[in-house]
Structure formats: C-alpha cells, structure tokens
Amino acid sequence: MTMDKGKIKILLLAIASTSLTWILNHHLGLGPIVANGLIGVLAAILMPGALAGVAYTSSFVGMSSLAVLPSIMFALIGGLIAGFVIITTTEIYAGIGGKGGTTAAAAALVTRAISGLLG
Amino acid sequence: MNILLIILTAIAAGVTTYFIANNLKKGAVLASASVTLASGIIFPYFFPTMGSTLMVVAACASYGGMVSRRNAPSIIDMIMISAIIGMLFSITATSYAGIGGRLGTIAAISCFAWLGVKNSAKAASRARKSDFLSKSVGIWQ
Numbered sequence: 001m002t003m004d005k006g007k008i009k010i011l012l013l014a015i016a017s018t019s020l021t022w023i024l025n026h027h028l029g030l031g032p033i034v035a036n037g038l039i040g041v042l043a044a045i046l047m048p049g050a051l052a053g054v055a056y057t058s059s060f061v062g063m064s065s066l067a068v069l070p071s072i073m074f075a076l077i078g079g080l081i082a083g084f085v086i087i088t089t090t091e092i093y094a095g096i097g098g099k100g101g102t103t104a105a106a107a108a109l110v111t112r113a114i115s116g117l118l119g
Numbered sequence: 120m121n122i123l124l125i126i127l128t129a130i131a132a133g134v135t136t137y138f139i140a141n142n143l144k145k146g147a148v149l150a151s152a153s154v155t156l157a158s159g160i161i162f163p164y165f166f167p168t169m170g171s172t173l174m175v176v177a178a179c180a181s182y183g184g185m186v187s188r189r190n191a192p193s194i195i196d197m198i199m200i201s202a203i204i205g206m207l208f209s210i211t212a213t214s215y216a217g218i219g220g221r222l223g224t225i226a227a228i229s230c231f232a233w234l235g236v237k238n239s240a241k242a243a244s245r246a247r248k249s250d251f252l253s254k255s256v257g258i259w260q
Contacts, residue, residue, distance in 0.1 A: 032219075033159035033178050040152020044145075052148040065217030078219075095187030097200065097230045101223005108219040 011083035013051060014058035017043070018079030021062025022069055032063035053100065058082040060104030061111070068112045077114060082107035124169065125176050126205030132158060132177035133201030134194060136184025147185035154181040175222065180204050183226035190234060199236075203229035 017039055024035035036059050043055035061078045062069070069075045085107050093099050132154055139150035158177035163170035180201045191197050207225050215221045 031159065033155055033174050036178070037152050037154075037156025037159050040148055041156055044149035044152055049146055049148070052146070056148045056152060060223055061219045064219035067217050068219065093227075095190050096227055097183040097186030097191075098223045098226025098228070100185070101182050101220045101225075102227045103220065103223075105215075105218055105220030105224045112218070 007087050009051075010054050010087055011080065013054050014083030014086060015076055015079035017055040017058040018062040018082055019072060019075045021059040022064075022072060022075035022078075025062060026066060036060065036063050054083075054086055057086055057100035057103055058107075060101050061107050063104075064108050064111075068108055068115070070115060074111060074115050078107060078111040081110050121169070122205075122209050124173070125209055126202055128173045128176045129180040129183075129205035129208065130198055130201040131180075133180035133184045133204065134197050136181040137186070137191070137194065137197040140184065141188055147187075151181040151185050154178075154184070176205065176208050179208055179222035179225055182223045183229055185226075186230050190230065196233065196237075200229050200233045203232050 021032075021035045021039050024030045024038060025032050028035075030038070036056075039059040039062075040052075040056045043052040043059075046052075047055060058079055061082045062075060064078070069078055082104060085103050089103060136147075136150045136154045139145050139153065140147045143150075155178040158174045158181070162174035162177065166173055183200050183204050184197065186197070186200065191200060204226055207229055211225060
C-alpha cells in the first residue's frame with residue numbers, strides 16, 4: 001500500500017476524530033451517543049462528504065468504553081487503526097447502512113487486543 | 120412492551136435519517152449525526168427510566184438509515200430494516216458491550232438481512248414464473 005497525501009490526510013483525520021470523541025465521551029462526560037452526534041454534525045458542516053464520512057466512522061471507535069480504550073494513548077492508536085481499515089476497505093460494501101460501524105468495530109477489536117497485549 | 124417500544128423507536132429514527140438524507144438531500148453523515156445527537160439529548164430527558172436504552176436504539180437505527188437509495192429504494196425498505204434493527208438490538212443487548220462500532224455492525228447485519236429476504240423473494244417469484252411458462256408451452260406442444 002503506497003501512502004499519498006490523501007491517505008495521510010485520512011489517517012490524521014481518523015486519529016483526531018477518534019481522540020476528540022473519546023475526550024468528549026470520557027473526559028467531559030457527555031456519553032458516547034452525544035459525543036458521536038456532535039463530532040458527526042461538526043464534520044458534516046465543516047468538511048466535504050468523503051472526509052465527513054471518515055471523521056464520522058472513526059468517531060465510532062471513540063465511543064468505546066474505558067475497558068477497550070483505557071487512555072487517550074489507546075484512543076490515538078484506535079484512530080490510527082481505524083484510518084488504516086478505512087483506507088483499505090473504501091470500495092467494499094459501499095452504500096450499506098452500518099458499514100462505517102462495522103469498520104469501527106474491527107478497529108476497536110484490534111485496539112482491544114493490542115491494549116490486552118500491552119497490559 | 121419494552122421490545123415494542125424499542126422497535127417503534129428504531130423505525131422512527133431510521134425513517135427520519137433516511138428522509139433527511141435522501142428526501143431533504145442533506146447527506147447521510149449529517150442526517151445520522153443530527154438524529155443521534157437529538158436522541159442523545161431528548162430521550163434521557165423525556166424517558167428517565169428507559170431513555171438511556173432508547174437513545175442507543177435510535178443511534179443504531181440512524182446508522183442503518185445511512186443506507187443508499189440503490190439498496191433501499193423506498194421508505195418501506197427502511198421501515199423493514201429499522202424493525203430488524205430493533206429486534207436484533209433486543210436480542211444482542213449484552214453482546215460486545217463497550218466495543219465502539221457494535222451498533223453500526225447491528226445496522227449492517229440488518230441491512231444485509233433485508234436485502235437477502237428481498238432478493239430471495241425476487242428469485243422465488245422468477246422461478247415460479249419460468250415454471251408456469253414451461254408448463255404452458257408443454258400444454259400447447
């Protein structure tokens with residue numbers, strides 16, 4: 001997989017979106033639903049369609065509980081993994097409602113495995 | 120009673136998202152995010168006991184409402200997908216709790232289930248028609 005400017009942008013956006021959702025969810029205590037909704041609305045208003053989709057999808061990873069993402073460090077790792085999953089699965093099942101959530105669930109499960117390995 | 124309320128909430132949230140995304144042409148992300156945000160604020164306020172469950176159901180159905188018009192051409196499709204989401208949510212309430220993306224996965228499974236039912240029904244109808252035609256030709260021969 002070659003990394004061009006567009007893919008790096010997606011990775012950075014995924015990391016930012018996941019960690020922002022995690023902060024809104026756990027640090028500010030807004031809860032996962034409101035945090036995800038806020039990030040989604042902001043992304044849809046401020047960004048073009050494709051990038052808003054990336055931000056919304058990676059925001060699902062930030063909805064994870066503290067058992068899955070115990071610290072902001074793991075939220076950053078989760079965002080990075082979500083970005084990689086989004087880049088590699090762009091064309092698969094496009095137009096199916098919930099595709100973004102499934103992508104995020106895959107990233108969250110990989111992150112949980114990594115956090116389990118690191119103790 | 121609880122399951123009925125969950126299914127009705129899922130249908131309302133799914134159809135609202137589908138309507139905002141396709142009929143009002145606001146895009147799937149804005150439609151789903153606004154329904155999710157509204158449900159996260161409204162449900163806990165108006166339903167103190169069941170609000171926390173209903174807001175999660177509504178968010179889950181709003182992810183399903185992001186389905187494209189190619190896969191769900193009519194509002195009836197969206198109602199059926201939302202009803203499956205409500206049922207699936209009730210069944211899988213304790214599975215993979217705390218994993219981000221769990222709700223989206225429920226929505227995706229429901230979309231695939233409905234598309235499967237629709238395609239099977241179409242295939243069965245085609246098979247019946249071709250069977251009827253071959254019998255009709257047989258009579259004339």
